Amino acid sequence: MTRGPFVRRVAVLGAGVMGAQIAAHLANVGVEVWLFDLPADAADPRRTARDAIGRLAKLDPAPLASPARAGLIHPASYAGDLGQLGACDLVIEAIAERIDWKHALYARIAPALAPHAVLASNTSGLGIDRLAEALPAALRARFCGVHFFNPPRYMALVELVPGAATAPEVLDRLETFLTTTLGKSVIRARDTPNFIANRIGVFSILAVMHHTQAFGLPLDLVDALTGPAIGRPKSATYRTADVVGLDTLAHVVRGSAAVLADDPWAAHMVLPAWLDALIARGALGQKSGAGLYRKDGKAILVLDPARGDYVPVSAAVDPGVAALLARPDPAERLAALRASAHPQARFVWAIQRDVFHYAAHWLASIADNARDLDLAMRWGFGWAQGPFETWQAAGWREVAGWIAEDIAAGRALGATPLPAWVATVDGVHRPQGSYAPAGDAWRSRSALAVYARQPYPERVFGEAPPAYGETAYEDAGVRLWHDGDRIGVLSLKSKLHTLGAAVIEGISAALALAETRFDALVIWPTEAPFSVGANLVEFGPLLAAGDLAGFTAAVARFQQTLLALRDSPLPVVAAVQGLALGGGCELLLHCDRVVAALESYIGLPEAGVGLLPAGGGSKELVRRAALAAQGADLYPFVKSAFETIAMAKVGRSAEEARTLGFLRPDDVIVAHPRELLYVAKSEARALAERGYRPPPAQPIRVLGRGGLGTLKLLLLNMAEGGFISAHDHAIAVRVAEVLCGGDLDADSEVTEAWLLDLERRHFVALAATAPTQARIEHMLKTGKPLRN
Incomplete structure (x- = not known):
């Protein structure tokens, strides 16, 4: 090599x-x-x-x-x-x-x-x-x-x-x-036992287990305290152990103890006796059906170590402690947790203090610099921040003083003093780099050529925040910016990049300006998700007021905006990561090229909320089906599109999205999401330099009433067999009518405007029904689809 x-x-x-x-x-x-x-x-x-x-x-x-x-x-x-x-x-x-x-x-x-x-x-x-x-x-x-x-x-x-x-x-x-x-x-990483992430991560798990016993807390309560409440994954500690496998965890801990005999914390590198007993009886976690948690029918039970048996999950975080954890200021939050007399608060302070202490002690030996250690914990264990970031955000010197006090008082897990370098800095991350105690230096990021493909790498707390180019246009919904390379970048500003009126109007205004200033346009929201779709909250007032005319006009405006992207004289490239659902999927369907991260989940799930795609998504799948058929029998291609929409299919990767027809053969899939913008700009520049022109309008061949009759018969059989509800049937019939082009002769040719009108009319008709409005309300309240 x-x-x-x-x-x-x-x-x-x-x-x-x-x-x-x-x-x-x-x-x-x-x-x-x-x-x-x-x-x-x-x-x-x-x-x-x-x-x-x-x-x-x-x-x-x-x-x-x-x-x-x-x-x-x-x-x-x-x-x-x-x-x-x-x-x-x-x-x-x-x-x-x-x-x-x-x-x-x-x-x-x-x-x-x-x-x-x-x-x-x-x-x-x-x-x-x-x-x-x-x-x-x-x-x-x-x-x-x-x-x-x-x-x-x-x-x-x-x-x-x-x-x-x-x-x-x-x-x-x-x-x-x-x-x-x-x-x-x-x-x-340096060639040291367990390298970086496992060295810190395994210690963190053991510290949690030690303090679970010391404070007498139930396991499910500990998971409530050590998950998103402190910026760690939803699986927290004990659920994660079940997923990993308790035998695997035991193997890792025993391996750590064997190679870290001279570690000042070596005495704590042992699992609790009750966990060893659990492993001995074959309760190894998720793979064996029981571990620290067990399902009993629909009920979830959790181990009570004192009883050695399972009890219903019931523990809840004390409201006062929850309020402390929710404080937005990191310094106030950590100070309040340390000062509190409540055992839950003291537990949270203790587990973080001991990780700060351990990481500081070993940093010089196991990692080149503090950034590497913090990013290793983000990327390997799913922490929102690494330990040094959390410490620095809460006030480096003050927290160092608290740690020193607890060490002196015998409250910390380790008796070793903090290393001398801790007192020589006021934080380990600065705009110019991160601290490396082994050389008493500040390390900038790697200069390896591959990182030129990541113009906006992931930052740690204390680094300079990313400056996303020079603004060309900005309003309440979007920001259009550039890096001086004649390629505009359009970023959405709404929460989860939902597509409401402000975003739609912003896209329209930004596109008009981009066509006068740039050679190409890339739609990139800077962070995942790409877009979770239409802003359902905005539907409520119009539907509640019975303003179907206003609602119809809003849908038409959305359709027109996406068509304008497709018909623009500029090449438009979508850079997609994470969810691209509903209207978000329709947005990328109207771009000239899509560059998608492998972990992109793209689909049209509107049927789940009682609707059908009406931002041109239904129209676009009909058009693509006709192109794929190339004059042959159209039915198999339309049937595939029908199943995709009626069953609310979402690709579980960009590769699967391609098989579902959401990505074309010439769309690009990249493995690293931080390279999305680089590759998307490369694609946009190539299109522009080849003398890009928008695709000409062409008639679209449709199945007409014959294909519609076949799909309706299929749906009738499903309804009579109890496989779909009455409202599922009603939605699917309307999807079939749109995808077949309506009541027309077989192999009729229609315009895009015809299909857009069809999908808009059926969308509005469904939105006016009580079952669809119930589905929308349920989704907004619970985040889950309603089957009615």
């Missing part, structure tokens, strides 16, 4: 949970993979790997962005397929965390590797230099750690860990591949 080709083929050694899912994510981005495992039997030595590939389709969350991607993964065994390794540019070892097993495997495969190939271990914490001892001297320069987090498709972090002999250029090329091809956020 140092002088050879870029990564075209990869081998993954080990078809267990992590190995198979790493292979799946490589396949997601179009990389051909050989998945190796031990021979199952003489008759079928590849069966273990083949079975692992088959299981990928059954896992939730799905490791594969599209089931078809499994075709890029080839089963292999060490018995007869080692010759395939010679064609691989990268080999990732992902077998069990046994150094003797890894050494034996390395000795077996090393002679088969290509001279340029990189060998990387997915170890979660074993020493890279110790692993390298089993390798020939020449291979050690091409060996390193590459630690993926589980599940590999969804977790951003990969820790790249060099050994003493690893060549710098190998690390640079591998980091480039991991970043732009696999879409990962890479942190270079």
Whole structure:
């Protein structure tokens, strides 16, 4: 890889949970993979790997962005397929965390590797230099750690860990591949036990468990306190342990204790006895059906450690403590928690204090700088802020004083004083960089060329906030800006980028200005989601007042605005990440090109709220169906579009969105969401430089009454069979009428205006019905669809 080709083929050694899912994510981005495992039997030595590939389709969350991607993964065994390794540019070892097993495997495969190939271990914490001892001297320069987090498709972090002999250029090329091809956020860690994220994360879990017992708190209450309330994932602590597997957690903790015997906190690297007892009786978490939580019918039960049995989930955060946690000022919030006499508040202060203390003690040993540690916790554990960010936001020196007081008073988990460097700085993040205590220096971000593709990288607290270009136009709904490159960027300002009247008018005004000032336009909301669709709250007053004329005019205005995007003399490119639903999906359907992050969830779920797509989405799927049919039988293409809309389908990845017809073959999928703007601008610039002209209006062939009759018969059978409700049937009939073009002869040709009028009339008619209004109200109140 140092002088050879870029990564075209990869081998993954080990078809267990992590190995198979790493292979799946490589396949997601179009990389051909050989998945190796031990021979199952003489008759079928590849069966273990083949079975692992088959299981990928059954896992939730799905490791594969599209089931078809499994075709890029080839089963292999060490018995007869080692010759395939010679064609691989990268080999990732992902077998069990046994150094003797890894050494034996390395000795077996090393002679088969290509001279340029990189060998990387997915170890979660074993020493890279110790692993390298089993390798020939020449291979050690091409060996390193590459630690993926589980599940590999969804977790951003990969820790790249060099050994003493690893060549710098190998690390640079591998980091480039991991970043732009696999879409990962890479942190270079030092070769220390558990590296960065697991070192801090495992300690954090153990601190929570210790203080759970010390303060006598129920497990479900601890989860309520250690989730979003303090900027951590909804699964919090104990639910996360169930998902990971209690046996896996125990293995990680025992492994940590074994290699961290000289850690000042080593005495706390042990699981509570009640958790060991739970594991002994086979209650391992989600995979075994019971762990710290268990379902009993529809009821959720939680373990009561004192009783050793399950009780109904019932604990609630004290209202006074909840008010403290909700204080917007970080300094006031942390001070109030520390000063409170309530055990819940004291618990929250204690778990954060101990992580601050531990992270400060080990920073110089495990990470290059404070930014790397904070981002590792964001990307690897899903924290909203890393520990140093939280500490600095609350007042660096004051919090340092509180930690020191608690250490002196014996209240902290560790008795080791804070390191001396803590008193020499007033925070670890500044606009010019983040603090590196090992060199008493401030480190700027990586200058590796791949990061030029991320014009607006993720920032930590204390860094300069992103300055999104120079404003060309701004109103209540949108901001149009640029970086001096004659490409306008349109960003939506509404919450979740909903499409209400202000946004629609803003898009129209910004487009008119962009056509006079820029060569191309990119629609990029700066952060996910792209758009969750129309602002349903704005529907209420018009419908309540019975103002169907005003409501119809608003729908028509939305349609006209999206058509104006499609008909603009500028090429318009949508840069999509996260949700693009309903009107958000219709917005991108009218752009000349879409650049979508792999983790984009695109669809037209209007049927779930009793409506049908009326921003041109129904029209656009009819048009695309006619183009795809190319004069052949149109029914299968329209039926597919009908099922997509009537069943409110949403693609679970950008790849799946393409199969549903929301993305075209020439739309672009990128792995790293921070590269969206770079790639979208590249696409927009290429369109402009090729002399872009808007697509000409063309007649659209429709099925007419024959196809409509067939779809209605299908729906009647479903209704009579009890598969859909009466209102589902009413919605689907209207969807069918729009997609078939109405009561026309077969293969009639209609205009876009005809179809827009059809979808608008049926949309308004549905919105006026009581069942649809009940669905809208239920969605606004609960965030969930109502079946009525």
